[in-house]
Amino acid sequence: xxxxxxxxxxxxxxxxxxxxxxxxxxxxxxxxxxxxxxxxxxxxxxxxxxxxxxxxxxxxxxxxxxxxxxxxxxxxxxxxxxxxxxxxxxxxxxxxxxxxxxxxxxxxxxxxxxxxxxxxxxxxxxxxxxxxxxxxxxxxxxxxxxxxxxxxxxxxxxxxxx
Amino acid sequence: xxxxxxxxxxxxxxxxxxxxxxxxxxxxxxxxxxxxxxxxxxxxxxxxxxxxxxxxxxxxxxxxxxxxxxxxxxxxxxxxxxxxxxxxxxxxxxxxxxxxxxxxxxxxxxxxxxxxxxxxxxxxxxxxxxxxxxxxxxxxxxxxxxxxxxxxxxxxxxxxxxxxxxxxxxxxxxxxxxxxxxxxxxxxxxxxxxxxxxxxxxxxxxxxxxxxxxxxxxxxxxxxxxxxxxxxxxxxxxxxxxxxxxxxxxxxxxxxxxxxxxxxxxxxxxxxxxxxxxxxxxxxxxxxxxxxxxxxxxxxxxxxxxxxxxxxxxxxxxxxxxxxxxxxxxxxxxxxxxxxxxxxxxxxxxxxxxxxxxxxxxxxxxxxxxxxxxxxxxxxxxxxxxxxxxxxxxxxxxxxxxxxxxxxxxxxxxxxxxxxxxxxxxxxxxxxxxxxxxxxxxxxxxxxxxxxxxxxxxxxxxxxxxxxxxxxxxxxxxxxxxxxxxxxxxxxxxxxxxxxxxxxxxxxxxxxxxxxxxxxxxxxxxxxxxxxxxxxxxxxxxxxxxxxxxxxxxxxxxxxxxxxxxxxxxxxxxxxxxxxxxxxxxxxxxxxxxxxxxxxxxxxxxxxxxxxxxxxxxxxxxxxxxxxxxxxxxxxxxxxxxxxxxxxxxxxxxxxxxxxxxxxxxxxxxxxxxxxxxxxxxxxxxxxxxxxx
Amino acid sequence: xxxxxxxxxxxxxxxxxxxxxxxxxxxxxxxxxxxxxxxxxxxxxxxxxxxxxxxxxxxxxxxxxxxxxxxxxxxxxxxxxxxxxxxxxxxxxxxxxxxxxxx
Numbered sequence: 002x003x004x005x006x007x008x009x010x011x012x013x014x015x016x017x018x019x020x021x022x023x024x025x026x027x028x029x030x031x032x033x034x035x036x037x038x039x040x041x042x043x044x045x046x047x048x049x050x051x052x053x054x055x056x057x058x059x060x061x062x063x064x065x066x067x068x069x070x071x072x073x074x075x076x077x078x079x080x081x082x083x084x085x086x087x088x089x090x091x092x093x094x095x096x097x098x099x100x101x102x103x104x105x106x107x108x109x110x111x112x113x114x115x116x117x118x119x120x121x122x123x124x125x126x127x128x129x130x131x132x133x134x135x136x137x138x139x140x141x142x143x144x145x146x147x148x149x150x151x152x153x154x155x156x157x158x159x160x161x162x163x
Numbered sequence: 164x165x166x167x168x169x170x171x172x173x174x175x176x177x178x179x180x181x182x183x184x185x186x187x188x189x190x191x192x193x194x195x196x197x198x199x200x201x202x203x204x205x206x207x208x209x210x211x212x213x214x215x216x217x218x219x220x221x222x223x224x225x226x227x228x229x230x231x232x233x234x235x236x237x238x239x240x241x242x243x244x245x246x247x248x249x250x251x252x253x254x255x256x257x258x259x260x261x262x263x264x265x266x267x268x269x270x271x272x273x274x275x276x277x278x279x280x281x282x283x284x285x286x287x288x289x290x291x292x293x294x295x296x297x298x299x300x301x302x303x304x305x306x307x308x309x310x311x312x313x314x315x316x317x318x319x320x321x322x323x324x325x326x327x328x329x330x331x332x333x334x335x336x337x338x339x340x341x342x343x344x345x346x347x348x349x350x351x352x353x354x355x356x357x358x359x360x361x362x363x364x365x366x367x368x369x370x371x372x373x374x375x376x377x378x379x380x381x382x383x384x385x386x387x388x389x390x391x392x393x394x395x396x397x398x399x400x401x402x403x404x405x406x407x408x409x410x411x412x413x414x415x416x417x418x419x420x421x422x423x424x425x426x427x428x429x430x431x432x433x434x435x436x437x438x439x440x441x442x443x444x445x446x447x448x449x450x451x452x453x454x455x456x457x458x459x460x461x462x463x464x465x466x467x468x469x470x471x472x473x474x475x476x477x478x479x480x481x482x483x484x485x486x487x488x489x490x491x492x493x494x495x496x497x498x499x500x501x502x503x504x505x506x507x508x509x510x511x512x513x514x515x516x517x518x519x520x521x522x523x524x525x526x527x528x529x530x531x532x533x534x535x536x537x538x539x540x541x542x543x544x545x546x547x548x549x550x551x552x553x554x555x556x557x558x559x560x561x562x563x564x565x566x567x568x569x570x571x572x573x574x575x576x577x578x579x580x581x582x583x584x585x586x587x588x589x590x591x592x593x594x595x596x597x598x599x600x601x602x603x604x605x606x607x608x609x610x611x612x613x614x615x616x617x618x619x620x621x622x623x624x625x626x627x628x629x630x631x632x633x634x635x636x637x638x639x640x641x642x643x644x645x646x647x648x649x650x651x652x653x654x655x656x657x658x659x660x661x662x663x664x665x666x667x668x669x670x671x672x673x674x675x676x677x678x679x680x681x682x683x684x685x686x687x688x689x690x691x692x693x694x695x696x697x698x699x700x701x702x703x704x705x706x707x708x709x710x711x712x713x714x715x716x717x718x719x720x721x722x723x724x725x726x727x728x729x730x731x732x733x734x735x736x737x738x739x740x741x742x743x744x745x746x747x748x749x750x751x752x753x754x755x756x757x758x759x760x761x762x763x764x765x766x767x768x769x770x771x772x773x774x775x776x777x778x779x780x781x782x783x784x785x786x787x788x789x790x791x792x793x794x795x796x797x798x799x800x801x802x803x804x805x806x807x808x809x810x811x812x813x814x815x816x817x818x819x820x821x822x823x824x825x826x827x828x829x830x831x832x833x834x835x836x837x838x839x840x841x842x843x844x845x846x847x848x849x850x851x852x853x854x855x856x
Numbered sequence: 857x858x859x860x861x862x863x864x865x866x867x868x869x870x871x872x873x874x875x876x877x878x879x880x881x882x883x884x885x886x887x888x889x890x891x892x893x894x895x896x897x898x899x900x901x902x903x904x905x906x907x908x909x910x911x912x913x914x915x916x917x918x919x920x921x922x923x924x925x926x927x928x929x930x931x932x933x934x935x936x937x938x939x940x941x942x943x944x945x946x947x948x949x950x951x952x953x954x955x956x957x958x959x
Contacts, residue, residue, distance in 0.1 A: 127918060
């Protein structure tokens with residue numbers, strides 16, 4: 002067992018355990034904080050997969066942006082003073098069975114599928130490469146994403162104000 | 164100057180009034196002053212028509228300008244082969260002059276109507292109708308094929324109908340509109356048959372191509388008889404539109420429309436369209452057809468002239484005189500006086516429009532009183548109207564120095580020459596008689612209306628000269644009734660520019676053996692299709708006929724006028740006693756020769772009788788069959804109904820019941836909660852994955 | 857013990873995905889449902905990057921992961937706006953009470 006594997010298991014455990022708490026915890030604020038660790042773990046896994054830039058973006062956008070947004074959502078939609086931030090659950094029974102079956106099937110598929118794996122290349126710094134790709138091959142998608150973000154911003158503002 | 168300029172300008176002349184119509188009709192309710200737009204459009208149209216006339220006469224005095232596009236074409240149709248229907252414009256001198264006449268009178272009538280129709284509740288719609296009339300009339304004038312002419316022909320019929328029945332709240336007005344429309348259809352049926360024969364024979368509607376084929380010897384059904392029939396059938400259209408005997412009954416009734424409309428449509432332009440049609444088809448008329456046309460023209464000039472003697476409605480008198488003058492033109496065409504017919508059309512358009520607008524001015528002043536027995540003494544009150552009326556009446560009576568003298572004298576001289584050559588003396592005799600009657604009844608009208616003592620003092624007190632926009636057209640039209648516009652010589656128009664330069668001589672295309680003798684080309688002197696169709700014999704006869712005709716017509720016109728003065732002004736003869744003595748004749752004339760009653764008894768009641776018989780047939784026989792069929796159907800449907808109720812309905816109900824059952828079962832799943840749905844989706848995916856693993 | 861390979865990452869992403877679904881289904885609070893969605897997006901991203909690393913696809917996978925992150929941000933903004941709106945209109949954010957679809 003080398004250091005790479007060790008770090009992988011560490012992050013995998015961090016991700017999965019915190020995700021489990023996100024899903025099961027009754028308190029939404031707690032869930033949100035567990036979600037923070039999940040995102041950290043996923044970012045670590047990105048690094049292990051040689052995707053340093055994506056990992057950084059994950060940290061900045063998810064942890065710095067989306068999580069904060071979610072917390073704002075919690076705050077704005079609950080009466081904080083009454084501490085009514087607990088969430089109820091429904092469908093526990095059928096959900097457990099269904100998701101269990103689902104996960105089982107997927108896992109079976111993942112484990113028994115004959116993956117055709119190419120040789121690992123040495124991880125390189127991806128920032129420059131991704132920048133080139135964005136500005137050349139994917140420039141149209143890039144622009145479209147910009148427009149979508151703008152529309153989403155305006156749309157969110159207008160919906161929330163209504 | 165390119166000939167393209169003429170084509171483009173003529174398109175403006177054609178479509179500007181249409182634009183005016185559309186805009187005025189659409190915005191009429193919203194924009195109160197949209198009628199000004201219509202008037203502006205008509206002024207532009209007039210300017211364009213002046214441009215056309217000038218350019219045609221100066222730059223292309225001798226050529227026809229034709230421009231055509233293919234409308235649609237069929238290749239290899241059964242029976243006909245290739246068919247190509249073309250739209251086109253043809254401009255020759257007659258077209259250009261006719262356009263000028265139509266545009267000028269239409270513009271003047273538009274301006275006149277601004278004052279005359281003021282305060283009418285459908286003011287703007289009136290102008291819109293005038294616009295579509297001008298559009299369709301210009302279409303008749305400009306088109307180069309008989310199909311388009313027929314379409315525009317019906318369009319003027321439509322606008323005439325709309326305008327006669329413009330005050331449709333009055334029963335008499337709406338009836339008159341219907342009468343005009345229906346009577347015109349009778350004539351148009353003949354015209355349509357003629358067009359069909361032409362198309363069946365020549366596969367084309369274009370005048371030029373038809374004429375060329377006739378010159379090349381192609382005849383309908385290979386017989387000259389059918390060529391005559393075609394000519395007469397086409398002439399039927401003119402009988403209807405120009406109100407010739409026996410279809411003249413609609414025109415007097417058409418006077419129910421507003422007076423400016425009578426001036427524009429029922430005096431100057433639309434009714435002249437019939438004459439214009441005969442002018443256009445002149446090249447295919449055989450001697451027989453021409454004789455027929457001449458007879459119709461003669462009868463229609465005579466009968467209305469006798470009726471006009473006794474009428475008391477100022478517009479009715481003018482209407483009958485219009486029919487009479489149109490009869491002159493038709494007769495002129497029949498006796499081969501092509502140029503004089505068109506010349507008379509133009510001069511008549513001007514002075515008759517002036518007369519009608521003058522009568523409109525009188526009616527306006529008298530608060531819509533049309534009966535001349537209540538008028539009198541208006542000369543002092545309305546001097547301009549009076550003098551223009553007198554000038555126009557002198558023109559229609561044929562007194563020298565007026566345009567009417569020139570054209571009428573030409574017609575009479577040609578009929579005299581015609582009689583000299585063929586022996587049909589009835590034509591000139593009737594012609595001179597009608598000239599006498601015309602002079603008499605026109606001055607009877609003037610004397611009773613404008614001279615003497617006022618009969619209705621209340622209305623007389625309020626009468627006053629009409630406003631400027633009404634008087635101005637009168638003055639313009641009366642000015643145009645003076646000889647100087649047409650020829651420098653006031654007693655002989657032959658050397659004037661209108662006859663010698665502007666109106667082309669006609670070209671005959673009919674086979675030589677079907678023509679009158681005097682229309683056959685001189686031996687080897689003139690080739691067959693040269694524009695000069697008259698033989699030297701005819702020219703000589705015309706020359707000889709000129710002075711006798713002039714003196715006789717002058718004599719009858721003056722004696723007619725004098726007679727009118729003797730009867731009505733100086734009262735030398737007691738008119739009432741005279742009418743008492745010739746009572747039967749008087750009532751016969753007063754009741755318009757009982758034409759309306761005759762048609763009522765024969766055609767109208769015949770139609771009614773036929774419809775009643777058909778109605779009875781429908782009611783008893785057809786309905787019997789229908790009822791029998793209905794009973795059979797009913798019993799059959801009773802059987803089918805039971806089958807439906809028991810078997811089919813059983814199935815249907817079963818289906819419905821099953822659906823309801825499953826619906827009850829499945830509605831539990833539809834909780835409306837998204838999460839439940841997702842659970843179901845997950846289960847489904849798992850099941851699908853198992854199945855398609 | 858085998859060295860960490862493609863399968864390991866796929867297993868993690870599968871588990872994360874399942875937990876996301878579970879959150880979406882069971883949680884009443886709409887914000888929690890959103891969190892579940894974020895988990896699912898993250899698992900998808902792990903898949904993309906893993907295949908980009910172990911498959912012969914160049915860097916396209918990473919790029920698409922970037923796009924997914926951007927879209928997730930947009931989605932979160934819109935969804936939260938909708939949640940706020942629902943709260944304003946129905947004064948609840950519990951998804952099971954929002955069942956107007958039933959009618």
